[in-house]
Amino acid sequence: MTNLLRSASRAALILALSTPIAAIAGTITGTVSDGTGTRALQSTQLRLVELGRIAEAGRDGDYRFPDVAPGTYTIEARYVGADPVRVTVIVPETGDVDANIRIGSDVDASIIVVGQVANQASALSRQRAADGVESVLTRDAIGQFPDQNAAESMRRLPGVNILNDQGEGRFVSVRGLDPELNAASINGTRIPAPESDVRSVALDVIPSELIESIEIKKSLTPDMDADTIGASIEINTTSAFDRKKDLYSVKLEGSYNEFADALTPKGSFDFSTRLSDRFGIAGGASYYKRKFESDNVEAADWNQTEDGTVYAEEIQYRDYDVERERIGGSLSFDWLATDTTKLYARGLYSQFKDQEYRGDVIFIMNEEPASGTATSAQFTDADGRIEVRRRMKDRLETQKIKSLTVGGETNTGPWKITYAGSWSEASERENGSVDPTRFRARFNGDGVDVGFDYSDPMKPRYTVTGNTDLFYDPSEYGFNELEQTVLSDAKDREYVVRADISRAFTMDGGTFTVQTGMKSRWREKSYNLEAAVYDGYDGDYTLADVLGGQTYRIQDILPQASHTGPTEFFNANKGNFELNALDTLLNSTTSDYSVKEDVLAAYLLGRWDSQALRVIAGVRMEQTKNDIRAFVTETDEDENVTITPNRFGRNYMNWLPSLAVRYEPVNNLVFRLGGYKSLVRPKLSNLAPRFDINEDREATLGNPNLKPYSAWNVDFSAEWYFGTNAALTGGLFWKSIKDFVVEQRITTPGTIYGVDYEELTTFINGDKAKIKGLELSYSQVFSFLPAPFDGLLLNANYTYTDAKGTVLTDGDISDPRQIPLASASKNTFNLVVGYEKGPISLRAAGTFRDKYLDELGSEADQDRYVDSHFQMDLSARYRITPKLRVFAEWINVTNEPYFAYQNYAGGKRVLQFEEYNWTAKFGVTANF
Numbered sequence: 025m026t027n028l029l030r031s032a033s034r035a036a037l038i039l040a041l042s043t044p045i046a047a048i049a050g051t052i053t054g055t056v057s058d059g060t061g062t063r064a065l066q067s068t069q070l071r072l073v074e075l076g077r078i079a080e081a082g083r084d085g086d087y088r089f090p091d092v093a094p095g096t097y098t099i100e101a102r103y104v105g106a107d108p109v110r111v112t113v114i115v116p117e118t119g120d121v122d123a124n125i126r127i128g129s130d131v132d133a134s135i136i137v138v139g140q141v142a143n144q145a146s147a148l149s150r151q152r153a154a155d156g157v158e159s160v161l162t163r164d165a166i167g168q169f170p171d172q173n174a175a176e177s178m179r180r181l182p183g184v185n186i187l188n189d190q191g192e193g194r195f196v197s198v199r200g201l202d203p204e205l206n207a208a209s210i211n212g213t214r215i216p217a218p219e220s221d222v223r224s225v226a227l228d229v230i231p232s233e234l235i236e237s238i239e240i241k242k243s244l245t246p247d248m249d250a251d252t253i254g255a256s257i258e259i260n261t262t263s264a265f266d267r268k269k270d271l272y273s274v275k276l277e278g279s280y281n282e283f284a285d286a287l288t289p290k291g292s293f294d295f296s297t298r299l300s301d302r303f304g305i306a307g308g309a310s311y312y313k314r315k316f317e318s319d320n321v322e323a324a325d326w327n328q329t330e331d332g333t334v335y336a337e338e339i340q341y342r343d344y345d346v347e348r349e350r351i352g353g354s355l356s357f358d359w360l361a362t363d364t365t366k367l368y369a370r371g372l373y374s375q376f377k378d379q380e381y382r383g384d385v386i387f388i389m390n391e392e393p394a395s396g397t398a399t400s401a402q403f404t405d406a407d408g409r410i411e412v413r414r415r416m417k418d419r420l421e422t423q424k425i426k427s428l429t430v431g432g433e434t435n436t437g438p439w440k441i442t443y444a445g446s447w448s449e450a451s452e453r454e455n456g457s458v459d460p461t462r463f464r465a466r467f468n469g470d471g472v473d474v475g476f477d478y479s480d481p482m483k484p485r486y487t488v489t490g491n492t493d494l495f496y497d498p499s500e501y502g503f504n505e506l507e508q509t510v511l512s513d514a515k516d517r518e519y520v521v522r523a524d525i526s527r528a529f530t531m532d533g534g535t536f537t538v539q540t541g542m543k544s545r546w547r548e549k550s551y552n553l554e555a556a557v558y559d560g561y562d563g564d565y566t567l568a569d570v571l572g573g574q575t576y577r578i579q580d581i582l583p584q585a586s587h588t589g590p591t592e593f594f595n596a597n598k599g600n601f602e603l604n605a606l607d608t609l610l611n612s613t614t615s616d617y618s619v620k621e622d623v624l625a626a627y628l629l630g631r632w633d634s635q636a637l638r639v640i641a642g643v644r645m646e647q648t649k650n651d652i653r654a655f656v657t658e659t660d661e662d663e664n665v666t667i668t669p670n671r672f673g674r675n676y677m678n679w680l681p682s683l684a685v686r687y688e689p690v691n692n693l694v695f696r697l698g699g700y701k702s703l704v705r706p707k708l709s710n711l712a713p714r715f716d717i718n719e720d721r722e723a724t725l726g727n728p729n730l731k732p733y734s735a736w737n738v739d740f741s742a743e744w745y746f747g748t749n750a751a752l753t754g755g756l757f758w759k760s761i762k763d764f765v766v767e768q769r770i771t772t773p774g775t776i777y778g779v780d781y782e783e784l785t786t787f788i789n790g791d792k793a794k795i796k797g798l799e800l801s802y803s804q805v806f807s808f809l810p811a812p813f814d815g816l817l818l819n820a821n822y823t824y825t826d827a828k829g830t831v832l833t834d835g836d837i838s839d840p841r842q843i844p845l846a847s848a849s850k851n852t853f854n855l856v857v858g859y860e861k862g863p864i865s866l867r868a869a870g871t872f873r874d875k876y877l878d879e880l881g882s883e884a885d886q887d888r889y890v891d892s893h894f895q896m897d898l899s900a901r902y903r904i905t906p907k908l909r910v911f912a913e914w915i916n917v918t919n920e921p922y923f924a925y926q927n928y929a930g931g932k933r934v935l936q937f938e939e940y941n942w943t944a945k946f947g948v949t950a951n952f
Contacts (some may be wrong), residue, residue, distance in 0.1 A: 048678045050092050051120040051437065052113055055085040056101055059128035061268050063137045065103050066146070067153040068127065068543065071473030073098040073110075076533045076635045080153045084265035084358075090438045091530040101125050102691075104152065105749040105805070109268060130307035135541030138164050139865055140817060140858045141749060141805050146237075148751050148803065156243035156684050156698050157739045157755060159184065163236060174235060174259060175227040176775075181240060182753070182801040184823035185873040186853045188893070188922060190318055190346060190940065195229045198255040199757065199797055200825030200874070202847035205254040205704050205733070211356075211429045212259060212371040213446035214249070216516030218376075218423040220452065220551040220615075222711040227257075230374055230425070231310035231352040233275065233292035236262045242757070243684065243698035243739045246627040246642035247541060250680045250702045253735045254758060261354040261372055262296055264304025270297040277947030279314055283940060284345070284573075286315040290947070307355035313883055318344040319578050321483055321937045325771065326928045327351060333396030334929045335389070339484060342384040343576040345587065349377040367432040374425045381587040382417040382460070383574060387486065388472060399479040404490075405467040410474055412467070414501050414567055416585035417460035419509070423452045438528040442541075454512040461590035463501035463567040470494055482923050482937045485579050498583040506594060506601065507611070510554040515707075518547040526631075534634030539642075543625045549708040555611035559596075560602030569593060606663050608777065610717060613667050617654040617712030617726070621705065623647070624911065638686040643679060648705065650674040652728050654714035659778035670713045672728040676891040678703050692745040696755075704733040706765050710787040715777055723781035731763040731789050741799070749817075750804035759795035764829050766790050766846055766880045769888070785879075793845055815861030823852045831880070841884070849874040849892075863903035872897045878924060888935055891923040913945040 056068040064085030069560030071078050071087050074097050079087045096115050101109045106127045113123045117395055146162040154160075159181040176193035179186045186193035187203060195203035203224040208215045215225045241248070241256040248256060277290040294308025325337035356370040391408030393401035404412060431444025468562040471491035478484045488495045524541030570593050572586025594601065629642025652672040661663050681699030689695075715721040770784040801821040807814050827848035830840045844850075851874040859866040872894045879888035921939040925932040 027224075028559070039593075040208060044725075049090075049116045050094065050118075051096070052092055052099070052115065052123055053088040053120060054087060054125060056081045056103070056125045057085050057129065057268050057724050058137045059126050059139070060067065061126065063267050063269075064265065065149070066266075067103075067150040068125075068929055069101045069102045069149075069153055070125075071102075071635060073100055076582055077530075078633060078635055083260070085268075088435060088734075090435075090528060097125060098801060099125070103127050103140065104148040104745060104751075105144070110696065115381075122862060127554065131450070140867065142859050144803060144805065144817065144819070145449065145749050148749070150237075150239070151751075152694060152743065152745055154241070155245055155638065155686065156241060157696055157741050157757075158242065159240045161238040163232075174230040174238065177232055178238060178240065178257075179871050180477045180854055180869060181821065182854070183242065183823040183852065184240060184854075185849065185871065187847070189226070189228070190316065190344070192228055194226045196227055196257060196903070197223055197378050197847060197849065197852075197873070198257075198734065199795075199799070200583070200822055200849040200852055201254040201827065202793070202845065203254070204254065204707065204847075206257055207249060207252040207255075208257040208259065210259045210427050210448075211446075212431070212444060213429045214426045214518055214545070215259075215425060215427065215518065216448055216450040216547070216549070218425060218450040218452040218516065218517050219513065220512075220514035220549075223705075223707045225425075225450075226423075227259075228376075230259065230372075231292065231312065231350060233294055233310045234261055234308050234354040234372065234374075236260045236266060236582040243696075243737070244682055244700045244702055245640050245684050246629040246644045246680075246682050247539065248677070249543075249625070249794075250644055250646055250700075251704055253704050253733060253737070253761065257909075261356060261370060262294060262306040262308065263356055263370075264296050264306040264358045266306070267296050271295060272297075272952040273362075273949065275947060275949045276607075277945055279312075280944045281314070281316040282942050282944075283317040283319075283577075284315045285770070287692045288313045288315050290945075302360040304358045305356070306358075308353065310346075310350065311353045314348045316346055316348075316940060316943070318346070318938050318940045319576055321578065321934060322346060323484065323934050325391075326926065326933045328929050329392050329396070331396075333393055333401055333933070334478075334933070335393050335396065335401035335476065336484075336933070337389050338386065339486070340384050340386045341486075341576065341578065341581045342382055343574050343581065343584070345381045345575060347379045351375045361432075365434045365437045366430060369428070369430045371428045372426070376423040376469075377420065380417065382419075383416050383572070383576075383581075383584040383587075384413075384417075385415040385584070385612075386415070386689040386777060387411075388413070394584060396559065400475060401475050402473065402475045402950075404473045405470055409466050409468040410462065410472060411506070412495070412501070413462055413464050415460040415462045416570075416572075416587070416590045417458075418588060418591045419454065419457040419459045421454045421457070421512070425450045438530070440526045440528070441524070443523045444521075445519075448482060448518050450516045452512070452514040454509045457509040457512075457529055458591045458594055459507055459509050460505075461585065461594070462505045463585070464504035465495075465500045465502070467495070481925070481932050482921065482934055483578055484934065493535050496583060498568040498571055499566045501583070503561045503565040504559070505579060506558045506590070508556045508558070508594070510556055511552065512555075513552045514550070518545060518546070520545050534632060534637075537631040537633070538629075539631065540628045541626070543623075545621075545623040545625075547621045547623075548618065551616060551709070553612055553615040555608065555615075557604045557607035557611060558601040560603045562600045562602065563597075564595070565600075606659070606665065609665055609667075610657060610659070613655050614657050614714055615716045617652075617709065617714050618786055619653070619708040619711055620649075620651040621708060622649045636688050636930040641682070643681045645679055646703070647677045648732075651730070652711050652713065652724050654712040654726065656713065657715060657777060657779070661778075672711075672713060674728075676732075678732075678734070692896075694743040694745070696739065696741045696743070698737070698739040700737050702735050702737060704735075706730040706732060706787070710765070715779065717781055719781060720778065721782040723776065723779070723784045725776065725786040727787045730765055730787060733761055733764050735759050735761045747804060748807055751801070753799070753801045755799040757797050757799070758794070759793075761793040761795065761829070761845075762791075764793045764845060766829075766831060766843070768880045768882070769886070770882050771886060772882070778942045788831065790843075791830040791840070793827065795825065795845070796829040797825040797827075812861060815859045817858040817860065819854070819856040819858075821854050825850055825852075843880065843887070844877045846880070847876050847878065849876045865901040865903075867899045868896070869899075869942040872896065874943055881926070885928045886926055888924055888926055889905055890927065891932075893922070894918065895920045907950060909949045911947060911949065915943040915945065916940065917942055
């Protein structure tokens with residue numbers, strides 16, 4: 025099959041080479057910039073009026089019309105937010121001609137390059153010019169970007185929402201779908217995932233100051249990687265050719281979290297300069313330290329007594345104190361090697377450190393409650409044991425993302441060749457973390473009674489009565505277990521080479537282009553864990569030896585260990601701790617894996633471009649090879665351990681046709697229709713044939729037989745660009761997915777490979793799923809209103825997603841079960857109200873995401889859902905001088921929490937609740 029596509033590609037090239045080129049023809053080239061000559065205006069639409077041919081400006085503003093006969097022509101340039109511009113060009117009998125175009129005067133053109141209005145104009149221009157359905161975020165000519173990190177910036181776009189971690193945007197959901205169904209790249213290079221157990225990338229690792237633009241492409245063409253069902257997220261860092269003038273920008277900021285009561289710093293510097301007309305350098309650096317706290321409640325194993333009392337067999341109260349540090353840098357070189365060839369090299373480095381202290385108290389009930397009501401349960405140790413654990417987690421992990429892309433583009437006459445090679449690496453590393461130290465007391469006939477109040481379904485409280493002195497005595501809590509992460513090392517690397525070649529044929533009323541290309545990707549993801557388990561101490565070691573305080577606000581959970589006390593005690597007395605050799609061996613072997621994923625792709629497409637119509641049709645082939653390695657660890661009755669290397673190989677091929685139609689019957693009204701087939705490969709960690717178990721006997725089992733998602737997709741949209749800077753868009757999408765993957769949680773204890781577990785998580789392919797939905801978006805600058813209201817602007821968008829699939833209960837084909845797809849929210853809504861006039865810039869941004877299925881249980885009432893989320897953010901900027909601005913931001917004004925639950929016994933039963941409160945940021949930006 026691969027040879028067949030290669031032969032087709034060669035045939036297309038031979039046909040192109042054999043076609044004669046006009047004997048006398050020239051090429052019109054040039055660049056488009058704003059009237060001040062500050063910034064290149066990417067995606068400006070250019071029309072050669074007399075011939076009905078169109079072109080679009082690239083990221084450095086360049087455009088070209090090849091094969092133009094001698095004569096006089098008119099070029100019309102259109103850019104959202106500015107009036108159309110027409111220029112006259114004379115093509116001579118011999119040779120080419122340059123025609124540089126400026127849009128707007130040198131007085132008023134700054135409105136399309138600086139501020140909120142400029143960002144909107146740039147985004148709408150690029151959306152309008154796109155081949156398919158696309159949403160875009162850009163920063164303006166002085167380096168301002170809408171939010172603090174890449175993930176949170178995308179929250180404002182149509183159909184986009186964010187899954188938070190510790191109150192900060194991290195994973196991107198498009199059209200309400202699981203972030204695992206997206207693909208992400210930096211400068212055309214795929215971003216590998218630092219974490220050992222995901223394919224999706226946590227985009228909070230990338231500082232927004234290093235980003236020039238983010239493109240979210242929701243429909244595919246044959247020249248794009250096909251491994252996405254949600255969207256292809258393409259992040260671009262700064263190029264020196266993005267601007268026509270040098271830029272040097274500095275940003276200094278303070279961040280205050282109300283819970284942590286701490287002020288932390290952030291600073292960044294970025295620049296763009298041309299050393300000559302043909303060579304430029306751009307880059308930046310960013311540093312951010314953030315301290316925050318969160319209060320958490322988690323419950324498990326909800327049950328019901330015969331008299332109807334609903335209770336949790338286990339409840340945890342967790343107190344988090346976290347410090348995060350980000351360091352990022354980017355550097356790019358751009359070189360116009362010849363008049364026809366551009367070369368570039370772009371690199372990015374980002375480091376993310378996360379120091380987490382987590383103190384908690386855990387109640388484990390051995391018997392049913394002695395009494396209860398509809399909202400409470402009372403336990404007494406006269407009926408059975410009440411176990412109370414108090415733990416301290418001291419964990420420091422470091423994530424890194426690195427990428428380097430080298431490539432170029434050559435245009436000669438009707439020919440265009442692009443080529444690139446890249447390397448990227450992501451890693452997550454821990455060494456020396458004590459995660460956690462556990463102290464335990466078991467009350468049985470000691471007169472200790474515990475009552476739980478569930479009247480607040482998110483935050484159940486506990487009350488201790490009876491022998492309270494015994495319960496609160498820290499010396500009663502003896503050392504039980506400690507796990508030291510000697511080394512946790514996750515790595516994800518990818519190497520890529522690609523090349524594309526196209527030939528344009530000039531015809532009456534338009535241009536037909538034949539294009540082909542090949543791409544090879546070599547990826548390897550691995551994880552190595554060395555974890556030592558200590559479950560005894562030669563001597564007397566209790567909670568009283570390492571006592572500390574709390575910052576928990578939901579209720580008093582003392583006594584607690586100090587943040588660093590258990591780690592310091594362990595390091596000072598390591599010789600007295602008793603190593604559990606069996607658990608250490610299990611922990612250090614069951615988690616390890618290595619998976620290689622090699623993808624060879626080739627495609628062939630044809631493209632028709634005219635003033636009103638663009639059609640792109642073709643087919644893509646992707647061949648995937650996997651080499652999957654892990655270990656099977658078996659334990660017999662005498663606790664003898666056998667470790668056996670395990671290896672699987674897979675090889676499969678996908679043929680992926682696609683069609684994209686863009687129709688503009690009149691100026692400013694655009695219709696789009698797209699149909700394509702795509703796939704999403706399973707998480708590499710889920711493929712690993714391994715059995716992983718933690719200190720709570722919660723196990724994870726890999727499945728090397730998982731199939732990739734396979735999807736047929738259809739998109740239809742209508743876009744109306746009206747007024748000076750306004751757009752109204754609506755779209756429908758439909759997807760039919762086969763072999764979607766779900767995470768299944770089995771709460772019944774059992775044994776695998778001779779190892780006992782309390783809960784088991786594994787991964788299975790569902791049968792079929794259907795996704796259908798609607799996207800609506802409205803953007804406008806109200807410059808036509810009377811002062812002072814002429815500074816208002818609005819962005820509003822809504823997405824409805826109906827995503828349902830079928831799974832088989834315990835593999836029984838006679839008992840199918842319909843479920844919503846994992847992480848699929850039915851309704852998402854974003855609203856941004858801005859005001860920009862004179863030196864003042866204000867913005868209020870609200871975002872809503874509906875509930876979604878997070879984890880599949882063995883029964884419907886054990887499914888884990890994450891509740892709906894609404895967040896409000898405010899920001900203000902004031903221009904002191906043309907080059908100096910101050911700003912302030914208020915994040916999570918409404919103190920929106922995270923709430924996960926299961927629908928059990930007629931109510932929402934908390935599985936996890938977490939709140940973070942608001943964060944305020946303020947600072948200054950300066951340009952030189």
